[in-house]
Amino acid sequence: MTYCSRCNRSFNSWPAYYQHLRDSPNHWECQPCQQDFESRLGLKEHYVQSPRHHYCQYCNIHFDCSSELQDHYEYEHAYCSSCHKVFKNELGLHEHNRQSHADVYCVLCKRLFQTPSNLQSHLNSSIHRPKDTICPFNGCGLGFINKSALILHLESGSCRSGVNRRVVDNWVRANDRSNAITNPARLITAGERANIKLIATEQSWNGQAYECVLCHTQYRALMDLNRHLDSPRHQEKVYRCPLDTCRKHFVTLSALCQHIESERCGVMKFRAVRDVMDNLLNGVARMTL
Structure with a gap:
């Protein structure tokens, strides 16, 4: 004789008792865990809380593993x-x-x-x-979101005016007389190479690729090597943050400008520094060939 205390019923055999557990509204059984709950809500809470089950209570679906349940949540909910x-x-x-x-x-x-x-x-x-920083050169008129984007446009040589990185660098060297954003020690060595344009020829071919003699980086096309040589990669870091507690150095003016606009070092908190930077950057934006 088997007795169910919850229902106050007796059964003549175990099969009859198990049949009762399956069919009775008073029993909600989790067979894998061999646990019996008084209500469907209790069983559902067990599915949700038990680490043995990977169960979506919103869709009433069981999954084989936690990653499948995670994917289901991300795609369906x-x-x-x-x-x-x-x-x-x-x-x-x-x-x-x-x-x-x-x-x-x-x-x-x-x-x-x-x-x-x-x-x-x-x-x-x-x-x-908004792109409300307008390139001042005739025939261009492109808009940019800030000064660093405008200066990068000029440095890239894509402006119709013909301005490029060398023009920008030479202008800053000539106008930053107090060395607010340039390092005079580095300007001495960098100035000697400022107007030298490196050009690779077919002699750069090493049998497998076109190789840069300065850093030994290899390129499949001669055009790519010359683009590399024309980049700031091998230039001196002549620009520096004007904040005494920072003094981080940069190869290009646009990189320095991005650093300042990011406010990572707090340089823009100082009025004197802001005035110096605004005067120089506004001057670059207004310079003429």
């Missing part, structure tokens, strides 16, 4: 993978991200970033900032 939380809809997820991940979440784009600096770069991009 409003899911925060950082917090391992599922939300009723996308609006719920959006509000969660806005409040809990504000340092890495773009509210307008509803997009998460890995780091706060990545978010800041996104917010400083043309997606969120």
Whole structure:
């Protein structure tokens, strides 16, 4: 004789008792765990909380492993993978991200970033900032989101005016008389090479590729090697951050400008430094050939 205390019933055999467990509304059994629950809700909570089960309570689906459940959440539900939380809809997820991940979440784009600096770069991009810094040269008129983007445009040689990196560098050398953003010690050696253009020929072929004699980097095409030689790769880092506690050096003016605009060292907090930088950068933007 087998007795069910929950239902206050007796059974003549074990098969009859097991049949009762399967059919009775008072018994909700998890067979893999051999646990019996009083309600469907209790069984469901067991599925959700037990590490042995990989269960989606929203779809009432069991999965073979945790990675399959994770994929299901990400593709079928409003899911925060950082917090391992599922939300009723996308609006719920959006509000969660806005409040809990504000340092890495773009509210307008509803997009998460890995780091706060990545978010800041996104917010400083043309997606969120107008291209209201206009190239001043006749025949160009392209717009950029900030001064560093404009200077990079000039350094690249893509401006219709014909301005390139050498023109920009020579202008700064001539106008930064107080060496606010240039290192005079490095200008001495760099100035000797400032107007020298390195050009590779077919003699750069080493039998397998075109090789740079300065750094031994190899290229498949001669054009790529010459593009490398014309880049700032082998130039002196003549530009430096004007903040005494930073003094980080850069090869190009645009790189220095990006460093300042990023506010990583706090240089823009100082009025005197801002005035010097604004005068120089505005001068570059207004320079004529």
